[in-house]
Amino acid sequence: MALPPHRARASPDGPANSVRVKIALFVFSVYRRHQARGTVSVDKESGILTDAAKAGIGLIGLGTMGSNLALNIAENSVPVAIFNRTTETTHEFARAAGPLAKRIVACETLEQLVAAIEPPRAIILMVPAGPVVDEQVAALRPLIEDGDMIIDAGNANFHDTNRRAVEAATNGELFLGIGVSGGAEGARHGPSIMAGGPREAWDRVAPIFEAIAARYEGTPCATWMGEGGAGHFVKTVHNGIEYADMQMIAEVYGVMRDGMGMSAPQCGQVFARWNEGLLKSYLVEISARIGEASDPETGNPVLDIIADRAGQKGTGRWTAIEAQHLAAPVTAIEAAVAARNMSAASEVRAEGERIFGAAPRVLENGALSIDDLEAALIAGKIVCYAQGFTMIARASAEFGWALPLPDIARVWRAGCIIRSSMLNDMATALEANPDRNLMFADFFSYLLKAKHPALRTTVAAAAQNGLPMPALTAGLAYFDIMRTERSTANLIQAQRDFFGAHGFERIDRPGQYHGPWGASG
Ligand SMILES: NC(=O)C1=CN([C@@H]2O[C@H](COP(=O)(O)OP(=O)(O)OC[C@H]3O[C@@H](n4cnc5c(N)ncnc54)[C@H](OP(=O)(O)O)[C@@H]3O)[C@@H](O)[C@H]2O)C=CC1
Numbered sequence: 325m326a327l328p329p330h331r332a333r334a335s336p337d338g339p340a341n342s343v344r345v346k347i348a349l350f351v352f353s354v355y356r357r358h359q360a361r362g363t364v365s366v367d368k369e370s371g372i373l374t375d376a377a378k379a380g381i382g383l384i385g386l387g388t389m390g391s392n393l394a395l396n397i398a399e400n401s402v403p404v405a406i407f408n409r410t411t412e413t414t415h416e417f418a419r420a421a422g423p424l425a426k427r428i429v430a431c432e433t434l435e436q437l438v439a440a441i442e443p444p445r446a447i448i449l450m451v452p453a454g455p456v457v458d459e460q461v462a463a464l465r466p467l468i469e470d471g472d473m474i475i476d477a478g479n480a481n482f483h484d485t486n487r488r489a490v491e492a493a494t495n496g497e498l499f500l501g502i503g504v505s506g507g508a509e510g511a512r513h514g515p516s517i518m519a520g521g522p523r524e525a526w527d528r529v530a531p532i533f534e535a536i537a538a539r540y541e542g543t544p545c546a547t548w549m550g551e552g553g554a555g556h557f558v559k560t561v562h563n564g565i566e567y568a569d570m571q572m573i574a575e576v577y578g579v580m581r582d583g584m585g586m587s588a589p590q591c592g593q594v595f596a597r598w599n600e601g602l603l604k605s606y607l608v609e610i611s612a613r614i615g616e617a618s619d620p621e622t623g624n625p626v627l628d629i630i631a632d633r634a635g636q637k638g639t640g641r642w643t644a645i646e647a648q649h650l651a652a653p654v655t656a657i658e659a660a661v662a663a664r665n666m667s668a669a670s671e672v673r674a675e676g677e678r679i680f681g682a683a684p685r686v687l688e689n690g691a692l693s694i695d696d697l698e699a700a701l702i703a704g705k706i707v708c709y710a711q712g713f714t715m716i717a718r719a720s721a722e723f724g725w726a727l728p729l730p731d732i733a734r735v736w737r738a739g740c741i742i743r744s745s746m747l748n749d750m751a752t753a754l755e756a757n758p759d760r761n762l763m764f765a766d767f768f769s770y771l772l773k774a775k776h777p778a779l780r781t782t783v784a785a786a787a788q789n790g791l792p793m794p795a796l797t798a799g800l801a802y803f804d805i806m807r808t809e810r811s812t813a814n815l816i817q818a819q820r821d822f823f824g825a826h827g828f829e830r831i832d833r834p835g836q837y838h839g840p841w842g843a844s845g
């Protein structure tokens with residue numbers, strides 16, 4: 325199949341150059357301030373920077389993400405003051421920081437942390453979502469001054485971020501809610517950053533975040549999304565898409581493993597091949613590496629010894645719940661969240677298998693090809709992103725944000741977990757028409773026309789053989805519903821009117837009507 329012509333790349337030169345200038349000016353200003361304060365001294369025993377020279381930013385929470393972000397910040401020439409609940413971790417971290425330790429100010433108390441940062445201060449929180457963030461804000465509040473800024477860079481429910489932004493404004497502080505994606509590797513070498521909060525607050529710290537962010541053809545993947553919880557909202561939908569993307573990949577892995585009898589390394593090799601085509605993406609790439617990895621102790625494929633119960637920290641669930649509130653169907657994401665919950669119920673599943681027997685699962689030779697699975701995954705992925713972007717557009721209108729849909733696609737092109745070669749084309753399509761379902765854009769409708777038959781064949785064969793495919797099935801149903809001009813909701817409306825006198829519209833004249841249901845209605 326020939327690809328359509330429009331895989332144009334946005335020219336990165338203009339914005340990228342101006343960003344480089346901004347970063348250079350910021351770094352220079354930090355250096356000047358440090359020069360003015362004299363030389364840095366180092367504690368002989370710990371090797372930790374102890375000088376009165378002030379840090380350009382503070383960071384609380386040296387776990388997986390915080391420790392890597394701190395190193396990334398230091399590597400980008402910005403001295404960073406660090407604090408962690410467990411003090412030993414702070415010292416271990418600073419000791420292990422090697423040459424970057426000279427830009428790390430290790431603090432044992434929040435008082436030390438605040439004192440170590442150049443005012444007006446900016447302090448990043450990289451701690452678990454929920455009450456911990458409120459506790460950290462409350463602990464910092466008596467120590468900071470008007471104009472200081474707290475930045476929650478963990479995953480947060482955007483409703484909490486909205487509330488915290490209002491509380492901060494009342495207290496004369498600035499509050500940013502920033503979604504950071506990319507896992508440990510991204511945090512260390514370039515994550516994708518989705519910021520929300522007062523624009524002027526973002527502008528103040530943007531040079532640091534743009535410096536540490538991933539780059540797509542020179543353009544930093546760090547974007548201000550809007551006021552309040554806008555950044556955390558976009559990160560939440562990112563994670564919802566992440567759930568669906570991962571689930572769809574797991575579903576085709578299930579067909580290869582159970583339906584086709586392929587080994588984990590064989591599945592890995594298929595993913596590696598797919599990663600050279602339209603499915604090129606971080607999640608397919610790591611699935612290839614996972615499939616090919618073997619357990620050093622037993623020599624068996626690692627994938628075969630991992631328990632089949634998926635964990636979750638809540639962002640997928642937040643997406644599904646919010647989508648319901650917004651009446652924005654994200655059926656593939658909802659199915660993926662439900663699939664994780666069902667995977668966790670392993671004892672119930674075992675009982676089900678005892679009662680009903682295992683489904684046949686094995687496909688007849690030739691029932692499906694690897695190419696069918698690839699095409700099914702391409703179609704499913706387009707539907708899942710289309711749902712995510714539609715939800716973002718709905719939220720933008722509902723919450724009075726002006727969420728920049730093309731920029732969201734752009735900021736996801738590098739650094740984040742859902743980065744994929746399709747995102748540049750999504751940015752182009754959303755630039756042309758941000759209000760239109762992505763499935764209908766020229767490039768994606770062209771692909772869907774070509775690939776949806778394979779999605780249908782795959783879902784049908786899987787259903788026939790008891791291979792569960794909740795996300796791909798949900799994606800196919802969404803596609804079919806969205807291409808059906810006359811749905812079956814006329815019967816729903818009749819039923820509602822029958823039992824509750826809710827009324828219905830007619831197709832042949834305007835107005836509200838009731839049916840001739842008689843006394844039984
Ligand atoms: N891991 C990932 O891939 C990603 C995570 N995130 C988000 O980033 C945030 C941090 O995640 P991650 O680094 O993985 O988490 P970790 O569990 O690795 O680290 C948690 C950090 O928070 C501190 N902490 C935990 N509880 C408290 C508390 N009650 N009071 C003070 N400090 C506390 C821990 O300190 P101590 O050492 O004392 O335990 C530790 O420094 C979360 O919001 C997460 O959802 C975002 C993107 C990706």
Ligand SMILES: O=C(CO)[C@H](O)[C@H](O)COP(=O)(O)O
Nearest residue numbers: 505506635636637638639741
């Ligand atoms: O934000 C992330 C990636 O983008 C985190 O890794 C998050 O923890 C993933 O979600 P979950 O733990 O629910 O799978």
